[in-house]
Amino acid sequence: MGSILENFTSGIIPMEAYIFVSFIMFFSGIYGFLSRKSLLMVLISIELILNSADINFAVFNRYLYPEHFEGFFFAMFTIAISACETAVAIAIVINIYRNLNNVEVDSLDELKEPEASDEK
Amino acid sequence: MQYTLLILLLPLLSFVVLGLMDTKWKARVAGSVGTLVLSVVAALSYYTAWAYFSTANVGGIYQKIVPLQTVWMQFSGQLHIDLGILLDPISVMMLVVISTVSLMVHIYSLAYMKGEKGFERYYAFLSLFTFSMLGLVVATNIFQMYIFWELVGVSSYLLIGFYYTKPEAVAASKKAFIVTRFADLGFLIGILILSFYTQTFDFGVLNSGNAGIFASASGVTFMGASVLSWAMALIFIGGAGKSAMFPLHIWLPDAMEGPTPVSALIHAATMVVAGVYLVARLFPVYVTYTPDVLHGIAYVGAFTSLFAAVIACTQTDIKRVLAFSTISQIGYMMVGLGVSGYGGHEGTGYMASMFHLFTHAMFKALLFLGAGSVIHAVHSNEMQKMGGLRKYMPVTHLVFLIGCLAIAGIFPLSGFFSKDEILAATYMYSTGLGIGMSFIAGLTAFYMFRLYFNIFWGKENSYEHSPHESPLAMTIPLVVLAFFSFFGGLIPFGKFVTSDGAAYTGETNYVLAIVSVLIGITGILLAAAMYRKKTMLPDRVSQSLGFIYQLARNKFYVDELYLFITKNVFFKGMASPVSWYDRHVVNGSVNGLAVVTQWVSVKIKGIQTGKVQQYAWVFLLGTLLMAFLILFL
Numbered sequence: 001m002g003s004i005l006e007n008f009t010s011g012i013i014p015m016e017a018y019i020f021v022s023f024i025m026f027f028s029g030i031y032g033f034l035s036r037k038s039l040l041m042v043l044i045s046i047e048l049i050l051n052s053a054d055i056n057f058a059v060f061n062r063y064l065y066p067e068h069f070e071g072f073f074f075a076m077f078t079i080a081i082s083a084c085e086t087a088v089a090i091a092i093v094i095n096i097y098r099n100l101n102n103v104e105v106d107s108l109d110e111l112k113e114p115e116a117s118d119e120k
Numbered sequence: 121m122q123y124t125l126l127i128l129l130l131p132l133l134s135f136v137v138l139g140l141m142d143t144k145w146k147a148r149v150a151g152s153v154g155t156l157v158l159s160v161v162a163a164l165s166y167y168t169a170w171a172y173f174s175t176a177n178v179g180g181i182y183q184k185i186v187p188l189q190t191v192w193m194q195f196s197g198q199l200h201i202d203l204g205i206l207l208d209p210i211s212v213m214m215l216v217v218i219s220t221v222s223l224m225v226h227i228y229s230l231a232y233m234k235g236e237k238g239f240e241r242y243y244a245f246l247s248l249f250t251f252s253m254l255g256l257v258v259a260t261n262i263f264q265m266y267i268f269w270e271l272v273g274v275s276s277y278l279l280i281g282f283y284y285t286k287p288e289a290v291a292a293s294k295k296a297f298i299v300t301r302f303a304d305l306g307f308l309i310g311i312l313i314l315s316f317y318t319q320t321f322d323f324g325v326l327n328s329g330n331a332g333i334f335a336s337a338s339g340v341t342f343m344g345a346s347v348l349s350w351a352m353a354l355i356f357i358g359g360a361g362k363s364a365m366f367p368l369h370i371w372l373p374d375a376m377e378g379p380t381p382v383s384a385l386i387h388a389a390t391m392v393v394a395g396v397y398l399v400a401r402l403f404p405v406y407v408t409y410t411p412d413v414l415h416g417i418a419y420v421g422a423f424t425s426l427f428a429a430v431i432a433c434t435q436t437d438i439k440r441v442l443a444f445s446t447i448s449q450i451g452y453m454m455v456g457l458g459v460s461g462y463g464g465h466e467g468t469g470y471m472a473s474m475f476h477l478f479t480h481a482m483f484k485a486l487l488f489l490g491a492g493s494v495i496h497a498v499h500s501n502e503m504q505k506m507g508g509l510r511k512y513m514p515v516t517h518l519v520f521l522i523g524c525l526a527i528a529g530i531f532p533l534s535g536f537f538s539k540d541e542i543l544a545a546t547y548m549y550s551t552g553l554g555i556g557m558s559f560i561a562g563l564t565a566f567y568m569f570r571l572y573f574n575i576f577w578g579k580e581n582s583y584e585h586s587p588h589e590s591p592l593a594m595t596i597p598l599v600v601l602a603f604f605s606f607f608g609g610l611i612p613f614g615k616f617v618t619s620d621g622a623a624y625t626g627e628t629n630y631v632l633a634i635v636s637v638l639i640g641i642t643g644i645l646l647a648a649a650m651y652r653k654k655t656m657l658p659d660r661v662s663q664s665l666g667f668i669y670q671l672a673r674n675k676f677y678v679d680e681l682y683l684f685i686t687k688n689v690f691f692k693g694m695a696s697p698v699s700w701y702d703r704h705v706v707n708g709s710v711n712g713l714a715v716v717t718q719w720v721s722v723k724i725k726g727i728q729t730g731k732v733q734q735y736a737w738v739f740l741l742g743t744l745l746m747a748f749l750i751l752f753l
Contacts, residue, residue: 030740034733109730 018059025052039093039103043086050082121171121187124205127164127215128258130157131251138244147239154243155226158250162219172212173616182621184208184324186260198319204260206323209617210400210474214257217481220604221389222250224597225381228489231593232381232496242282242379249275253390257397261321262311262355265398269307269362272391273300279386280378292374299371303361310354313347327404334409345412352410356399356417363395364447365454366424370679372447376439376501380492383439388446388488389481396453396477403470403619407462418458418549422556425451427676429563433570434662434673437501438491441571442484445527448564449480455557456542459549460619467619468548472541475613479534482608483526486601487568490520493594494575497587503571507578507654512587515595517576519602524572526605528565528640531633537609540636544629558639565643573651 025048032045054075061071097103134157138150145153176183189204226246233239252271259265274297281293315321317340318333325333340347357368364372375387386392399406399417406414425448432444453473460469493516498506510517526535539561547554589595614624650657662669671677 034736034740105733106731108732112728112730 015059015063018055022052022055022059025049025055037104037106039096039105042105043089043093046089047082047086050078054078121168121185121207123164124168124187124207124258127161127168127219128205128251128254130161130164131247131254133157135244135247135251138240138247142240142244145240147234150240150243151226151230151233154247155223155230157247158219158223158226161250161254162223165215165219168207169212169216172207173209176207180622182209182616186324189260192264201263201321202261203264205258206260207258209621210397211257213474213478213617214397215254217478218250218253218257218390221385221481221485221601222246222253224485224489224601225385228384228492228594228597229379229381231591232492233379236379238282242279245275245278245282246382246385249279249386249391253394256394259323261323262315262326262402263321265401266304266307266311269358269394270304272386272394273297273304273362276300276375276386276391279382280375282379282382283377286377288374289377292371292377296371296375299368300361303368304358306354306361307358310351310356310358313351313354317347317351323401326402329404329408334405338409346410349410349413352402352406352413353416355402356395356413359395359398360420361395362398363392363450363454364424365395365420365451366427367678369424369428369447370682373440373443373675376437376443380439380488380495383443384485384488384492387443388484392446392450393453393477393481396450396457396473399454399457400470400474403457403460404462406457407460407619414458414460416458418455418553421451421454421458422553422560423451424448425455425560426556426563429560429567430672431675432567433563434669436503438494438503438506438571438575439488439501441567442487442491445487445564445568446484448560449476449484449527452539452542452557452560453477453480455553456545459545459553463618463620463622464624467624468541469545470619471614471617471624472538472545474617476535476538476542478611478613479526479538479605479608482601483523483533483535483605486519486598486605487523487527489594489598489601490516490523493590493598494520496590496594503574506575508576509587510576513576513589515589516598519595519598520572520576522602522606524568526609527568528644529561529636530565530640530644531637532609534605534608534610536633536637538613540629540633543636544632547629547632558636561636562639562643565640566647569644569647570651573647577652579654 029045029048029052032048033042036042036045057071057075057078061068065071093103096108100107134154138145138154141150172185173182176185185207187205187207189202191200192203194200226243229242229246233242236242249272252268252275256265256268256272259268277293277297280296281289283289311321314326317336318326320326320333334348338346338348342350345353359365361368372387372392376383378387406417428444428447428451432441432448435441435444453476456469456473456476458469460467460471460473462470493513494506494509495501497509497513497516500506522533526533529536529539543554543557543561546557612625616623618624650661674680
C-alpha cells in the first residue's frame with residue numbers, strides 16, 4: 001500500500017488505479033445489464049463491459065509489456081467489433097419495436113412454450 | 121467341358137427373367153420360356169453325360185474332372201471358399217436325373233397348372249430350384265454344396281407354399297423349412313469341425329485317400345468318439361433332414377400341400393435324395409475313417425424305411441402314401457450306402473444305392489405325376505373319392521401300373537434291378553438286416569398296390585362329372601417317365617457308377633432275385649385280395665390290428681410328440697422366458713428411461729422462464745462460483 005501511495009504522490013498513475021476504474025465500469029455494466037428494463041439501456045451496459053475490457057487490454061500492455069503492441073491492437077479490434085455488434089443490436093431492437101411496440105426486456109419471452117399447455 | 125457352366129447359368133437366367141417379368145408376360149409365354157430353357161439344359165446334361173462317360177475313363181477308372189474352379193471369397197491364405205464344377209460319375213448321373221425329371225415336370229405343369237394364379241411365379245421358382253439342385257450336385261467343395269443346399273431348401277419352401285392363401289400350405293412350408301434348417305445346423309457344425317481339422321473344404325482333397333489330413337481329427341476324441349466321427353455324424357444329420365430320415369421326416373408328408381408336379385420334382389426325385397447324395401459324395405471318408413457312422417446310417421435308414429412303409433399302408437391321401445413311400449425308399453438308399461464297403465464287390469451297396477436313386481427318381485416322379493393326373497381328374501386327394509378310374513383314364517392307368525410294378529420290384533422293371541442289388545449288399549452285410557429289408561420290399565408292394573387298386577379298381581364311384589383322361593402335355597411326360605421306369609433297370613449301372621470309379625459287374629444272385637420277386641408278388645396279391653373289389657376285408661383287418669393300426673394311421677404320433685416338445689419345452693421353457701425378458705427387461709429399461717426423462721423435464725421446465733435477465737443472473741452467479749472455486753480451492 002505504501003508503494004501505491006508513493007507512486008500516487010510522485011505523479012505517476014499506478015496500474016491499479018486504471019484497473020480499479022475498469023473494475024467499476026465492468027460491474028456497473030453487469031448491474032445495468034441485469035437491472036435495466038429498456039433494451040437500449042441493456043445495450044449501453046454491454047458497451048460499458050466491453051470498454052472496461054478495452055481499458056484492461058491497454059493497461060496491461062502499457063505497464064507489463066511496453067515493448068509490445070498486441071494489447072493495443074486487440075483493444076482496437078474490440079472497438080470495431082463492438083461497433084458492429086451495436087449496429088446489429090440496434091437493428092434487432094428496431095424490429096422488436098415494430099413487432100411489440102415497446103423495447104422492454106421482459107416482453108421478450110415469445111419463444112417460450114406457453115404456460116397453458118403445461119398440463120396434458 | 122466348360123460349357124457345363126451353361127447348365128447352371130441357364131436356369132438361373134430363366135429364374136431372373138421370369139421373376140422380373142412376373143405377370144408382364146402372358147402365362148403361356150412364361151411357361152414356354154421356362155420349358156424351352158429346361159430342354160436346352162437337359163440336352164446339355166445328356167451331352168455332358170455322353171462326353172464324360174466316353175472320355176473320362178482312364179485306365180478303367182473314371183476320373184474326376186473339374187472344368188471350372190474359381191476362388192469366390194478369400195478370407196485368408198488358408199480359408200477361402202471356391203465355386204466350381206465337379207464332374208464325376210455320380211454328379212453326371214444326377215445331372216441327367218435332375219434335368220430329365222425337371223423337364224418332364226416343366227412340360228407337365230404347362231397343363232396341370234394352367235389357369236392357376238401365379239403361373240409365372242411357379243415357373244420362376246421351378247427354374248430357381250433346378251438351378252440350385254444342379255449347383256448342389258456339381259459342387260466341388262462342401263461349402264459350395266452347403267450354399268446350394270440352402271438354396272434348394274428355400275426354393276422348396278417357396279414351392280410348398282405356392283398356394284400361399286391356403287393356411288395348410290403356409291404351415292407346411294414353414295414346417296419344411298424349419299425342420300430342414302434345424303438339421304442343416306448340424307450340417308454346418310459338421311462342416312466347420314471337419315474343415316477345421318482337415319484344413320480344406322475341397323471334395324477332391326477329402327476323398328483323395330490321403331490319411332494325413334484326417335490324422336488330427338481322428339486323434340482328438342470327444343465324449344468317447346473321435347472328432348472326425350462327430351463331424352461326419354453331424355454332416356449326416358444335415359443329410360437326414362433333407363432326406364427325411366426318422367426322426368426328421370415329419371416335414372415331407374406335409375410338403376404334399378404344394379402343387380403335385382412340385383412334389384414329383386422336389387419331394388420325390390431330386391431334393392430329398394440330396395442327403396443320399398451327400399453321403400455318397402463323402403463316401404470314401406465315411407467308409408475309410410468312420411465306418412461306425414456309416415453303419416449307424418444303415419440302421420437309421422432301415423428303421424426309417426420300415427417305419428414309413430408301415431405308415432404308408434394306412435394313409436388315405438394318395439399323395440401322402442407316395443410321400444411315405446418316398447421316405448421308405450430313401451431309407452433303402454441309405455441302407456445301401458450304409459452296408460457298402462469300398463471298391464469292387466464290397467462296393468455293391470454304393471453302386472446299388474446310386475442305381476436305386478436313379479430308378480426311384482424315374483418311377484417315383486412317374487407315380488407322383490400319375491397321381492397328379494388322377495387328382496386333376498377327380499379334384500381330390502382322398503382315396504375314398506376315387507375308384508374304377510381305369511376305364512376313364514387308360515393312359516394314366518397304364519403308366520401308374522408300370523410305376524407300381526417298378527417300385528414293387530417286379531422283373532424286369534427298373535425297380536427290380538436296383539432293389540435287388542441293395543438287398544444283395546444288405547445280405548452280404550448282415551442276414552438279419554437283409555430279412556428286414558426284404559420284408560419292407562413286401563410292404564412296399566402291398567401299399568403301392570393298395571393305392572393302385574383303390575384308385576383304378578375297387579368300387580365304382582359316382583362322379584359329379586365323369587373323369588376324363590388328362591391332356592397330352594400331361595400324358596407325354598408320363599409316358600416318357602414310364603419308359604425310363606420300365607427299361608431303366610437294363611442300364612449296366614455298375615459300368616458307370618461305382619464307389620472307386622472302376623467298372624464292376626455285379627453277379628446276379630438268382631435265389632435272392634426270385635425270392636424278392638415272390639415277396640413282391642405276395643404283396644401285390646394281398647393288396648389285390650383286399651382292395652380289388654369293395655369288400656369288408658380291409659376294415660376287418662384294421663379292426664383286428666386295432667391299436668397298431670391306430671398308431672400307424674396317426675403316423676405313430678411323431679408329429680404330436682414334436683408339437684408337445686416344441687410347445688412345452690421350447691415355447692414354455694425357452695421362448696416365453698426370453699419373450700418375457702424382452703418385453704419387460706429390454707423394453708422396460710428403454711421405456712423407463714423415456715418415462716424418467718419426461719417426468720424430470722416436466723418438473724424442471726419452470727426454470728425456463730424466457731426472461732433473458734434471469735438467465736444472465738444465473739450465468740453471473742455461475743461464473744462467480746467458478747471463479748471462487750478456482751481462486752480459493
